[in-house]
Every structure is written in structure tokens, then in C-alpha cells.
Amino acid sequence: MxxxxxxxxxxxxxxxxxxxxxxxxxxxxxxxxxxxxxxxxxxxxxxxxxxxxxxxxxxxxxxxxxxxxxxxxxxxxxxxxxxxxxxxxxxxxxxxxxxxxxxxxxxxANADRALKIPGIELDGSYGAADFVSWYDGHPDVPRNWPLDAEKVAVLGVGNVALDIARVLAKTGDELLPTEIPPNVYEGLKNNKAVEVHVFGRRGPAQAKFTPLELRELDHSPNIEVIVDPADIDYDEGSEAARRNSKQIDMVANTLQDWAIRDVGDRPHKLFLHFFESPSEILGEDGKVVGLRTERTQLDGTGNVKGTGTFNDWEVQAVYRAVGYLSQxxxxxxxxxxxxxxxxxxxxxxxxxxxxxxxxxxxxxxxxxxxxxxxxxxxxxxxxxxxxxxxxxxxxxxxxxxxxxxxxxxxxxxxxxxxxxxxTWQGWYRLDAHERSLGEPEGRERVKVVERHDMLKASEPDKA
Incomplete structure (x- = not known):
């Protein structure tokens, strides 16, 4: 005892x-x-x-x-x-x-939940967790990320999907004032993406975005957020969800406002698609060349069913943000x-x-x-x-x-x-070191990536 x-x-x-x-x-x-x-x-x-x-x-x-x-x-x-x-x-x-x-x-939870559709193994098909780890400077992932795709698909309608879409659609210089390490800045500076397409299987009332995260998409001077008016649809279950949740209603209202406005001229386009269920990642020579989705429709309860109509989207990379998984x-x-x-x-x-x-x-x-x-x-x-x-x-x-x-x-x-x-005292030393790296550039900090550099910065000064 x-x-x-x-x-x-x-x-x-x-x-x-x-x-x-x-x-x-x-x-x-x-x-x-x-x-x-x-x-x-x-x-x-x-x-x-x-x-x-x-x-x-x-x-x-x-x-x-x-x-x-x-x-x-x-x-x-x-x-x-x-x-x-x-x-x-x-x-x-x-x-x-x-x-x-x-x-x-x-x-x-730091692994990606599996998405079992044909083509998921193609070159250019990525998990959200891996990309997030890269741009957040995780020491245990590769230092480089392939950003050659001009058109990109993001699967999922949660906040992680929004984060990935926003990071892909912004310019490297927009993100430079943050704590991103030099290797991430160099990668994003050379990012070729000019179109990012986010796909949700269900409708606006079923999206898992938080209102603030969603509205932040529209704050970038480089990102034009586009919603198709045909994707604004609600059934009885959806209307009930809006009545019962202020958050769901705010998200739906924001999406509605974006659907009816004129498309502007910001250089990067970010499309939010609803009622499109990913069914296959299309490939040629082992590489992603497109995404096939099945159009869905509401069934009255807020859930959806397939319509048998398929759409093909020209993209060169697909990021799945369908949930994390603990190991x-x-x-x-x-x-x-x-x-x-x-x-x-x-x-x-x-x-x-x-x-x-x-x-x-x-x-x-x-x-x-x-x-x-x-x-x-x-x-x-x-x-x-x-x-x-x-x-x-x-x-x-x-x-x-x-x-x-x-x-x-x-x-x-x-x-x-x-x-x-x-130790905790070591974190204070690492924190001070990262802040000192950012100070000459007017940034709050620059994140240290390499594990051995983190360990060295955390050590007490040798007298």
C-alpha cells in the first residue's frame, strides 16, 4: 500500500x-x-x-x-x-x-487515420499528420516537402483540413513572420500551388470547422475563398443542427455569404466543396493526376447518400485530413x-x-x-x-x-x-535561444528543428 x-x-x-x-x-x-x-x-x-x-x-x-x-x-x-x-x-x-x-x-494522437480508397498509395498522396509535422518543425520527419503541385486537394472538413489548405494557399512570405524554421520557409517560398480544393462528403451544416478558423481563411490578401451556391443545401436534420448549435449556424451563415458574393481577383483560389465524397485518387505512372468524387445528397437526417454521379478533378497532390489516430x-x-x-x-x-x-x-x-x-x-x-x-x-x-x-x-x-x-530549466534555455534567433528578423522566435540542436540549447552553460 x-x-x-x-x-x-x-x-x-x-x-x-x-x-x-x-x-x-x-x-x-x-x-x-x-x-x-x-x-x-x-x-x-x-x-x-x-x-x-x-x-x-x-x-x-x-x-x-x-x-x-x-x-x-x-x-x-x-x-x-x-x-x-x-x-x-x-x-x-x-x-x-x-x-x-x-x-x-x-x-x-500523432498518426493519420487510414482512408481506404483506390490510389491512396500514389506518389503525391499524403497524410495530414506528416505535413503538419513538417511545417511545425518536428525533428523526426524529413526536412524537405514536395510542393510541386499547382492544384491540390484536401480531404476533410475539420480544422486540420483548414490549416493545411491555408498553409498551402498562403505564400512563404506571408508565413515568414511566424516561428517557421528556415527549411519550412524555403519550401513554402517555392510552393507552386495556386488552387486548393477542400472536399467534404456532407453539407455545410455538417462541417466540423470552428467559426473563427473558417473566417480566418478570408483574411489573407492572397487567398480567394470560393463556395459553389449549389453546395448550400439543408434538410430537416441540418436545420435542426443549426437551431441547436450557434457554432454550426455561424459556420453555415459564413459559407452562405461566400457562396453569393462575386469572385474576386486574389491570386490563389481556395475552393470549399460540399456533397463530394472521395472515391478514388487517379494516377499515371505512379503519380497523382486527379481525384474522383461521388456527388452525394442529404437524406433528411443530416446524413447523405450517393447519387451515382461522379466528378473528376484535376489535381497533382491529395492531402487526407480525415482524423488522427493514436498509436x-x-x-x-x-x-x-x-x-x-x-x-x-x-x-x-x-x-x-x-x-x-x-x-x-x-x-x-x-x-x-x-x-x-x-x-x-x-x-x-x-x-x-x-x-x-x-x-x-x-x-x-x-x-x-x-x-x-x-x-x-x-x-x-x-x-x-x-x-x-x-528538464523544465532546459526548456527555458531552449525558449530563450529560439527567441534570440527570431530577434534580428523582428520575429517572436525561430523554431529549432534538429533534435541534437534542441538538446544542446537546453544544456546549462558550461562555466
């Missing part, structure tokens, strides 16, 4: 918003005011913040402002950041269980279809591969997208964290307890293995 006379030791694997919100919930709990809590946040990247740093488009400083709130959590003395540590390689579940009373996994976590059960760890309110459900009796894995929890799937906005993970932490604390009296809970024990373990880890 856990020793009630010392702080509760908790490891959180994943230092994105979900993991940091879980740490915050632990520190705000009654238990923290009593015996106390001691939290170590593990992160595979040398820098924290997960999706905020590597999943949000660079021209969205408003969303990146969430980092300010996350900073306050990581500044607390009860929390320690251990970055550049790969769970399953540098440290295992058994290792964590020896050093901590409980483990929370908040590893998010399997070593030593945990995993639902491949849902892309989540099976759980009840954050408690990980044991399966046949896990030793020990009982429905749940002892002292093991999940929060964020690995818990409920990659849906909802960043703020929704707060509720996830609160639920998971409440159940963790309820279960705490029955935890087996860590064998070696001293805070320095895990540091000695990592150093003994020669794992080069980063």
Missing part, C-alpha cells in the same frame, strides 16, 4: 496539454493539500507542449497562447519535466511502477479500431495479456485523446483530466505503492542508462 506519510508519486507520460492538465488537477486536489503530490512529466520530444508545439499551424498565435497557462503549471515545484525520453525504450512500464505509485498516459502503447491493451486504450473514465481495463486479477490494471490511467479518441478542442482535455485524476485519487488507498519512490531514484536510473534527458 502507498505510504500515506509521503507525497503521492505520479508519472505522467506525455507533456502535451492533456498531461499538463492532469498534473494541474492533481495539484489542485485535496490530497495535494494533505500528504502532497510529486509529479514527473515524461515527454518523448526534448521540448514540452505536444500538440501546441507540433500540431497547431504556425499562423495561429492565439491558440499557442495556451502555452502561457501551461507554463504556470510546469513552474510549480511539485512538477518535474523529463524530456527526450522515449517510453518503452528508455523507460518501461515496469520501471515506472517501481518509481511511482501511479502512472497516467496522455500520449495523444499502440507498450504493455497496455489497445483498441486498434477506436485508436484508444480501453478504459472506463480513465481507468485502464486489463486484458488477457496483463497479469493480475481484477477488471482494471492497478494504478494505471489514461487521459486526453488516447482515452477518448482525437475529437474536440484542446480545452476539452481539462474535463478528461479532472475525471481521470478523481478516479486515481479514489483508488489511491489500494495502490501497491512504489518500491523506490525517492525523487532522485529515477534520475539515477536514467543517468545510469546514459539517457540524455531535458
Amino acid at each position: 502507498t505510504d500515506q506519510t509521503r507525497p503521492l508519486r505520479v508519472a505522467i507520460v506525455g507533456a502535451g496539454p492533456a498531461g499538463i492538465y492532469a498534473a494541474d488537477a492533481l495539484m489542485k486536489s485535496d490530497y495535494a493539500a494533505g500528504p502532497g503530490v510529486s509529479i514527473d512529466l515524461y515527454e518523448r520530444m526534448p521540448a514540452p507542449f505536444g500538440l501546441i508545439r507540433y500540431g497547431v499551424a504556425p499562423d495561429h498565435p492565439r491558440i499557442k497562447g495556451i502555452i502561457t497557462a501551461l507554463h504556470k503549471v510546469l513552474d510549480k515545484p511539485q512538477v518535474r519535466l523529463l524530456g527526450n525520453i522515449d517510453y518503452g525504450t528508455d523507460i518501461t512500464l515496469e520501471d515506472l511502477q517501481s518509481f511511482y505509485d501511479s502512472v497516467i498516459f496522455s500520449t495523444g 499502440n502503447i507498450a504493455k497496455l491493451p489497445f483498441d486498434d479500431q477506436a485508436g484508444t486504450v480501453p478504459n472506463e473514465a480513465g481507468r485502464v481495463i486489463a486484458d488477457d495479456t496483463v497479469e493480475g486479477a481484477g477488471r482494471f490494471m492497478p494504478a494505471t490511467y489514461v487521459t486526453g485523446w488516447i482515452k477518448r479518441g482525437p475529437v474536440g478542442l484542446i480545452g476539452h482535455t481539462k474535463g478528461d483530466a479532472n475525471e481521470t485524476v478523481a478516479n486515481l485519487l479514489e483508488d489511491q488507498p489500494n495502490f501497491p505503492g512504489a518500491e523506490n519512490p525517492a525523487e532522485e531514484a529515477v534520475i539515477e536510473f536514467l543517468e545510469g542508462k546514459g539517457v540524455p534527458y531535458t
Whole structure:
């Protein structure tokens, strides 16, 4: 049993918003005011913040402002950041269980959900996650991205699809004031795209854009947003959705306004197509040359059915933004279809591969997208964290307890293995370095891409 006379030791694997919100919930709990809590946040990247740093488009400083709130959590003395540590390689579940009373996994979702249509494997067919990682300067992806296509298709009508379409339609110079690293600027400066086509299977009332994200498309002096009036259609289910959601109604109204206006003369055209279901990516000599869609129509409920009419679109690249998928976590059960760890309110459900009796894995929890799937906005993970932490604390009296809970024990373990880890103080040094790179150009920061450069910038200055 856990020793009630010392702080509760908790490891959180994943230092994105979900993991940091879980740490915050632990520190705000009654238990923290009593015996106390001691939290170590593990992160595979040398820098924290997960999706905020590597999943949000660079021209969205408003969303990146969430980092300010996350900073306050990581500044607390009860929390320690251990970055550049790969769970399953540098440290295992058994290792964590020896050093901590409980483990929370908040590893998010960083792979693309599959889209099973003919031609998906062609050269010029890309996943959203890979492109986002490239333009966000992720150290583990190639430094170059092929941007030779003049006409591009984006499949999906969520905010990620909008981000990709907007980045492809803007000029490199428009994005230069952001934190994009030099290799991304060079790539976007030479981007040949002049037409970007976004395709949605259903109608305007079923689009998953947020109103603000949608309206931002029209703010660029280089992007002409075009909506076909024939795509503005609502059935009974769609009208009900508009009445019940101010957000859905705002999106529909914006799309309607764009459909009836005259087309202007901005140099890059961004088309938003509805009622077009992708059925095949067309190719020649192994390369994308087009997209075939089936025209759909509403069925009265807000869903759609195929009409049997097909349209071919001339494009040289296709980006699928049909959802992210979490990846399997070593030593945990995993639902491949849902892309989540099976759980009840954050408690990980044991399966046949896990030793020990009982429905749940002892002292093991999940929060964020690995818990409920990659849906909802960043703020929704707060509720996830609160639920998971409440159940963790309820279960705490029955935890087996860590064998070696001293805070320095895990540091000695990592150093003994020669794992080069980063810290919260190291992030402050990396942050200052990135800001110094941006200062001569009047930019807030320039993101460092190479992992070894991030590690070097995070090290204390040698006296």
C-alpha cells in the first residue's frame, strides 16, 4: 500500500496539454493539500507542449497562447519535466511502477487515420499528420516537402483540413513572420500551388470547422475563398443542427455569404466543396493526376447518400485530413479500431495479456485523446483530466505503492542508462535561444528543428 506519510508519486507520460492538465488537477486536489503530490512529466520530444508545439499551424498565435497557462503549471515545484525520453525504450512500464505509485498516459494522437480508397498509395498522396509535422518543425520527419503541385486537394472538413489548405494557399512570405524554421520557409517560398480544393462528403451544416478558423481563411490578401451556391443545401436534420448549435449556424451563415458574393481577383483560389465524397485518387505512372468524387445528397437526417454521379478533378497532390489516430502503447491493451486504450473514465481495463486479477490494471490511467479518441478542442482535455485524476485519487488507498519512490531514484536510473534527458530549466534555455534567433528578423522566435540542436540549447552553460 502507498505510504500515506509521503507525497503521492505520479508519472505522467506525455507533456502535451492533456498531461499538463492532469498534473494541474492533481495539484489542485485535496490530497495535494494533505500528504502532497510529486509529479514527473515524461515527454518523448526534448521540448514540452505536444500538440501546441507540433500540431497547431504556425499562423495561429492565439491558440499557442495556451502555452502561457501551461507554463504556470510546469513552474510549480511539485512538477518535474523529463524530456527526450522515449517510453518503452528508455523507460518501461515496469520501471515506472517501481518509481511511482501511479502512472497516467496522455500520449495523444500523432498518426493519420487510414482512408481506404483506390490510389491512396500514389506518389503525391499524403497524410495530414506528416505535413503538419513538417511545417511545425518536428525533428523526426524529413526536412524537405514536395510542393510541386499547382492544384491540390484536401480531404476533410475539420480544422486540420483548414490549416493545411491555408498553409498551402498562403505564400512563404506571408508565413515568414511566424516561428517557421528556415527549411519550412524555403519550401513554402517555392510552393507552386495556386488552387486548393477542400472536399467534404456532407453539407455545410455538417462541417466540423470552428467559426473563427473558417473566417480566418478570408483574411489573407492572397487567398480567394470560393463556395459553389449549389453546395448550400439543408434538410430537416441540418436545420435542426443549426437551431441547436450557434457554432454550426455561424459556420453555415459564413459559407452562405461566400457562396453569393462575386469572385474576386486574389491570386490563389481556395475552393470549399460540399456533397463530394472521395472515391478514388487517379494516377499515371505512379503519380497523382486527379481525384474522383461521388456527388452525394442529404437524406433528411443530416446524413447523405450517393447519387451515382461522379466528378473528376484535376489535381497533382491529395492531402487526407480525415482524423488522427493514436498509436499502440507498450504493455497496455489497445483498441486498434477506436485508436484508444480501453478504459472506463480513465481507468485502464486489463486484458488477457496483463497479469493480475481484477477488471482494471492497478494504478494505471489514461487521459486526453488516447482515452477518448482525437475529437474536440484542446480545452476539452481539462474535463478528461479532472475525471481521470478523481478516479486515481479514489483508488489511491489500494495502490501497491512504489518500491523506490525517492525523487532522485529515477534520475539515477536514467543517468545510469546514459539517457540524455531535458528538464523544465532546459526548456527555458531552449525558449530563450529560439527567441534570440527570431530577434534580428523582428520575429517572436525561430523554431529549432534538429533534435541534437534542441538538446544542446537546453544544456546549462558550461562555466
